[in-house]
Amino acid sequence: MDTLHLSRHISSQFNEEIEQIRNHVMAMGGLVEQQLHHALQAIANSDTDKAQQVIDNDRKVNDWELTIDNECTRIIARRQPAASDLRLVMTILKTIADLERIGDETRRIAMVALESFNTEQQDLLVNLDNLGRHVWQMLHDVLDAYARMDVEAALTVYKEDKRVDREYEAITRQLMTYMIEDPRSIPKVMNVLWSARSLERIGDRCKNLSEYIIYLVKGKVVRHSDESELERNARS
């Protein structure tokens, strides 16, 4: 990002402030990533304390969003940034909105874990574990790409979402078979299904984050465009 925006600024005050906001976004991202990691650990180990901790810490994620939101509004009002700087600030606003939603989905996963997971479901949980690890890796990679403003890495995350979707669909089919074979398991399997759905949604959010990176670096809106169009724009 440094080479993209910061070096061009006239106002060194803006530089300093935007750098601080950027650090806050990375801190928020780190917290969200940690939350997801802990939620997955809670599921894997039926760890109710850890699940409760994730639920409690969601407030911190929300606080970050409000803080950064305020900082963005303040920098716009005070520094009146021009086009490319403004684009950066606007994209930070979108980024934190997605991070906050990833936090929400993570809290949902922890709530399900707290209510209902037990050793009877070990077989089912193995599937969730793989999907979880996959999505967590996506989140890790997109935050890394964000820190370095790396378009190629963002593009890789963007494409990864399709694989996550397929994995999610496979789990859904498998869980349905499980329910058909043993209807008494339905309420418990449903909980696993909701968590799988939450993970799939987190994958979607990571895809959004990768779009923002491409937008910031390339200056082209790539949202709502199809994959080949996006790839062309990212590499042009």
Add this chain to the structure above:
Amino acid sequence: MDTLHLSRHISSQFNEEIEQIRNHVMAMGGLVEQQLHHALQAIANSDTDKAQQVIDNDRKVNDWELTIDNECTRIIARRQPAASDLRLVMTILKTIADLERIGDETRRIAMVALESFNTEQQDLLVNLDNLGRHVWQMLHDVLDAYARMDVEAALTVYKEDKRVDREYEAITRQLMTYMIEDPRSIPKVMNVLWSARSLERIGDRCKNLSEYIIYLVKGKVVRHSDESELERNARS
């Protein structure tokens, strides 16, 4: 909104532009409301043409979001609005993001309808119909509150979300019972469940929209606050 912001402006140019953006938000809202209405009709009547139409028209919703997003960025860059005007523009950005997500959920509902609904599920669909009507009413009311910047009406929508959540939980329980009694129905019931979930999420988004109205009128951030706190702020 007129009495709140527009009369205070020095720049009549800003007035005109923000009024146009506001009109576009209302147009986007109207389209999203219509989309949900059509998706519910498609479910009720197993109308595949209508479902396909909803799916196709989601592109229009996305186009509106990009258009208004651009307009907001442009008005900030060109008019450099001060605090309360900037707050208005930032809140419009959040509003259209939620409207776009409501559009996404609506498209999902239409896709499920297209794939899988048939007369065998008439009993189940009646439940979805009630929940759908309830959520659609919420969307209608919050857009109406938005047009008039009516805090009391926004507060009513905000509270309504709890009732939608309870209705959704009741449907989930009922559908699970149905699956347990007739395991062959599971794949079809699952589709109804996903649509119920989408409707519940639309309710959440309407709640967000009502928070923005309260924020705009009262100037206090009410997101992430609990209901009594929000009510106190809204009425202070």
